[in-house]
Amino acid sequence: ILNVEQSPQSLHVQEGDSTNFTCSFPSSNFYALHWYRWETAKSPEALFVMTLNGDEKKKGRISATLNTKEGYSYLYIKGSQPEDSATYLCAFMGSNYQLIWGAGTKLIIKP
Amino acid sequence: DAGVIQSPRHEVTEMGQEVTLRCKPISGHNSLFWYRQTMMRGLELLIYFNNNVPIDDSGMPEDRFSAKMPNASFSTLKIQPSEPRDSAVYFCASSQRQAAMPQHFGDGTRLSIL
Numbered sequence: 001i002l003n004v005e006q007s008p009q010s011l012h013v014q015e016g017d018s019t020n021f022t023c024s025f026p027s028s029n030f031y032a033l034h035w036y037r038w039e040t041a042k043s044p045e046a047l048f049v050m051t052l053n054g055d056e057k058k059k060g061r062i063s064a065t066l067n068t069k070e071g072y073s074y075l076y077i078k079g080s081q082p083e084d085s086a087t088y089l090c091a092f093m094g095s096n097y098q099l100i101w102g103a104g105t106k107l108i109i110k111p
Numbered sequence: 112d113a114g115v116i117q118s119p120r121h122e123v124t125e126m127g128q129e130v131t132l133r134c135k136p137i138s139g140h141n142s143l144f145w146y147r148q149t150m151m152r153g154l155e156l157l158i159y160f161n162n163n164v165p166i167d168d169s170g171m172p173e174d175r176f177s178a179k180m181p182n183a184s185f186s187t188l189k190i191q192p193s194e195p196r197d198s199a200v201y202f203c204a205s206s207q208r209q210a211a212m213p214q215h216f217g218d219g220t221r222l223s224i225l
Binding site for chain 2: 032034036042043044045046049051089097098099101103104
């Protein structure tokens with residue numbers, strides 16, 4: 001059974017602080033790792049798609065790293081802002097091109 | 112590009128009625144996904160299509176649920192008869208069937224079964 005786990009489940013961060021959270025996934029039959037940002041009452045929005053071991057992607061204050069050999073990815077947010085409050089989902093794609101979703105990390109930025 | 116278009120945005124209907132949700136994927140995308148969001152289970156994949164063909168419907172809750180994709184630009188998710196426990200937000204997403212391509216989500220249909 002393929003399992004994608006995200007930790008922590010929820011996170012409260014003071015505005016201006018930096019934070020990071022983890023996505024763990026199977027280390028075999030790896031094709032891609034997706035990160036999505038999901039704001040309340042909206043739909044999930046793609047942040048990054050990562051395919052290579054050691055890959056690092058960046059979009060503004062948000063960045064992500066990938067370790068396919070050990071099966072984990074980190075998402076970093078530098079200088080958190082209230083608009084960063086959302087649930088961050090990761091999803092593992094194996095050889096069947098189907099995404100297996102994590103349960104998400106709910107990030108709340110305290111002003 | 113207009114993005115993934117779902118209709119209706121909101122649907123309120125009585126138990127036992129047939130409900131049809133609609134989705135227009137992004138032009139050129141050959142994979143389409145139907146998801147359901149609930150408080151208990153988060154984001155659940157119900158079914159997905161590649162090139163209009165259903166590939167995996169193992170997430171469809173039961174026989175009351177059915178999905179079709181008659182052509183590359185349209186898909187429906189039907190619930191008949193509907194039950195209160197079907198109340199949820201239903202998302203449609205589309206992508207190009209490649210590992211490095213993200214899924215693009217529609218705005219969702221908020222379904223309430225009374």
